[in-house]
Amino acid sequence: MKLSTCIRTFFSHYLFEVKNSSLLTVKSYKETFKIFFSFAAQYLGVKIGRIELEDLSTDLILSFLEYLEDERENSIRTRNQRLAVLKSFAKMIRLKYPEHRDIADRILNIPQKRAVKSLAGFLSHDEIIQVFDSVNLSKKDGFRDHAILRLMYDSGARAGEVGNLELDSMDSRESLLYILGKGGAYRRVQIWPRTVQIIEHYVKNHRLTPSALFSKYLFINQRREKLTRQGIYKICKKYISLVLPENRLKQLEPAHCFRHSCAVHMLMDGKPLSHIKNHLGHENINSTMIYLKLDLSRKKEVHKGFIEYTRKTLVNSPDIDDLIDWDNKDEVLKWMDNL
Incomplete structure (x- = not known):
């Protein structure tokens, strides 16, 4: 049986009709x-179109996984993610082509490779304040970037989730944010009133007019489209790099560290793990348990002061509005030249 026949069924029917997978998941698969076909054709010495389902041997799969680590220098985590895709394909074979169950089973029996689990890289309170303060509000998109950073820390949302936020995702009156997370599941998180004010100020005064297709989205880029996950990643990396030394940056994932920092903040605030789990949208409580391994005893003493900072920083004073009014930039520059 041609492998291409199974692949068409996998992508055209199984992922969408049976599993209701997201477009992002399908793209990743x-x-x-694409990588596997290229390797398999070379490994088997045939053209891609001639690969048979029966060619999916244990030796081929294991050689592919070794290739990912040795040649492509993928991490064990990435290697395991690629294997998970092949296992999802194997489950489809068992369901749609039960006569080839033995082929599916040999793929499903390949174990995940154990990897060293690193501690969650999070920003200290002082570092969070430095990152917030590093945003130049007088620059174009400065206030948008500031709003994104504050929202990511407060909500603990993933970069992709923030990019997909819509104008009606926030309930200003109740200070609630509705986030579309993994698996198409919505979650409702409580955010600080100050964060709500920052978002409202951004929408009213600094949000670019988007093109028609992206009019419903909250955060808009220079092309007047919604900000992508990669775009938000770059924003986070930009401001973290401004305030942290190189050796510290190696310990952090630029966008995800805000999510970890949110969890640590909630833990120090005495929130139960179940509350943190729901806030972050973890499917399994084990994902939330990693924060219990952190030594936070020395950090609790500065926690109260940080809360006061995050809730009292003003954003809507007339002085700030004048400073960040980009439409008046020529007048401001002329005034500076005359100093």
Whole structure:
């Protein structure tokens, strides 16, 4: 049986009709098979179109996984993610082509590789304040970037989730944010009133007019489209790099460290793990348990002062409005030249 026949069923029917996978998941799966097909054709010495389902031997899969680590220098985590895609494909084979169950089972029996689990890299209170203060509000998109950073820390949302936020995702009156997370599941999180004010100020005064297709989205880029996950990653990396030394940056994932920092903040605030789990949208409580391994005893003493900072920093004073009014930039520059 041609492998291409199974692949068409996998992408055209199984992922969408059976599993209701997201477009982002499908895109990731396609990337895995693109790499796998190229390797398998070379390994088997045939053209891609001639690969048979029966060619999916244990030796082929294991050689592919070794190739990912040795040649492509993928991490064990990435290697395991690629294997998970192949296992999802194997589950489809068992369901749609039960006569080839033995092929599916040999793939499903390949174990995940154990990897060293690193501690969650999070920002201290002082570092969070430095990152917030590093945003130049007088620059174009400065206030948008400031709003994104504050929202990511407060909500603990993933970069992709922030990019997908819509104008009606926030309930200003109740200070609630509705986030569309993994698996198409919504979650409702409580955010600080100050964060609500910052978002409202951004929408009213600094949000670019988007193109028609992206009019419903909250955060807009220079192309007048919604900000992508990669765009938000770059924003986070930009401001973290301004305030942290190189050796510290190596310990952090620029966008995800805000999510970890939110969890640590909630833990120090005495929130139960179940509350943190729901706030972050973890599917399994084990994902939330990693924060219990952190030594936070020395950091609790500065926690109260940080809360006061995050809730009392003003954003809507007339002085700030004048400073960040980009439409008046020529007048401001002329005034500076005359100093």
